[in-house]
Amino acid sequence: MMILYGIKSCDTVKKAKHWLNTHSIDYQFHDFRQQGLDENTIRQWLQSVDWQTLLNKRGTTWRKLDDPRKESLDENTAVELMLENPTLIKRPVAVSNSTTIVGFNEDVYQQFI
DSSP states (O other): OEEEEEOTTOHHHHHHHHHHHHTTOOEEEEETTTSOOOHHHHHHHTTTSOHHHHBOSSSHHHHHOOOGGGGGOOHHHHHHHHHHOGGGBOSOEEEETTEEEESOOHHHHHHHO
């Protein structure tokens, strides 16, 4: 069973959910704003994708973040920031078996499924 992580108000998450529903793909949605995230989940994702891909530096949360840790980022600091501010995670994150993909692209999803 695929798990789709994100926040329900995100337009890209909405596109991914619509695509999955249109293609009759079973998935479970995990809203990490409401349901939270733990470090183990993020570390599992990082076995398939690097932290630079997972960390969203283009969003409002990053721009508004007044944190000196932004200046000296490494994987552990990025994980800490994502745990404290889950909206720093690029969305959606789709996980099935041991494969993790970040973002939404129809071609990538077609290959993923």
